[in-house]
Amino acid sequence: MIKNIFITGKPGCGKTTLIREILKELKIPARGFFTQEIRREGERIGFEIITLTGKKGILAEKGIKSSYKVSKYNVVLRDLEEIGVKEIKEGLKENSLIIIDEVGKMELFSQKFKKVLSIVLESENKILGTIMLAPYRTRSDAGLKPNSFCDRIKQRPDTKIFYLTKENFQEIKEKIKNLLK
Template sequence: MGTNVLLTGTPGVGKTTLIRKSLDRLDVRCGGFYTEEIREGRRRVGFGIVSLAGDRGILAHVDIKSRSRVGRYGVNVDDIERIGVRALEGALRDSDLIVIDEIARMELYAPSFKRMVICCLDSPKPVLGTIQERKDPFLADIRRRDDVTVVRVTEANRDALVPRILDALGTITSL
């Protein structure tokens, strides 16, 4: 099995930034997706989902009417499947490194996403991703896997973590 590295920490601590900095140091084919905030002025109104190939969708938004909700956000399960799941399928097929940013409550509303995360973790390809700290049986099972290294990101350690992440990924890295 591949080595899987999942970053965890409080929202806004820099997990996605660390993934991007790590990817900048690698000379390998990467596939997968990341999430980003959607803002109107200073107010966060939702989250986007973006494949590494550039496909974009809405993960969750205050204006989405959905039975699947996280706080004030309606979750867009269709875009999780259309962007996130497809990006992971493509990464399994065509990439050397799979990026999953993130595995969290919003994404877990899509059963196909949960299945695809397990397929990615079970594959021989390494995964670099983020995982929410929240207590959830699915998330806890992932964190307990022998092939997963969980790295806690804090403001105090984040600037020194890129070499540790690259080291944990093992032979795929090229510094």
């Protein structure tokens, strides 16, 4: 039985929008978080996490100190772990649909995030999330191999990966809604 649903695709194809629309249409109990850009004067300066209950935190930002970096953004694990991971744990207690936007390079620096995601994958809770498009190879001082973690998720028999494009948006939305009903 499929219980873990992940959407992948190129940046800007509508992954987050798709999840928001599905939640709005199905009206099912859900906990988790979305990731969105932080912009200042039209320029992207970072990313924030926003929980479904309205809590916000910084995921990554230019110009802040951090041991972890993706492109020009320094990753802040504290808010991901204190806000995002906590929200996922609450969803586990409530047997809610767990929303994770996203399982990506920045999030995978956090061992606490990976641990709670592993727990959710093994739980009775369904997951609706986004996952990075393809495995990637990166130099990491922490010795992390985030690509192998994502590969294991994608290969699970209880997991379905949907590749989203602007052209198949409605079709994928209906397929996911049917899996969640």
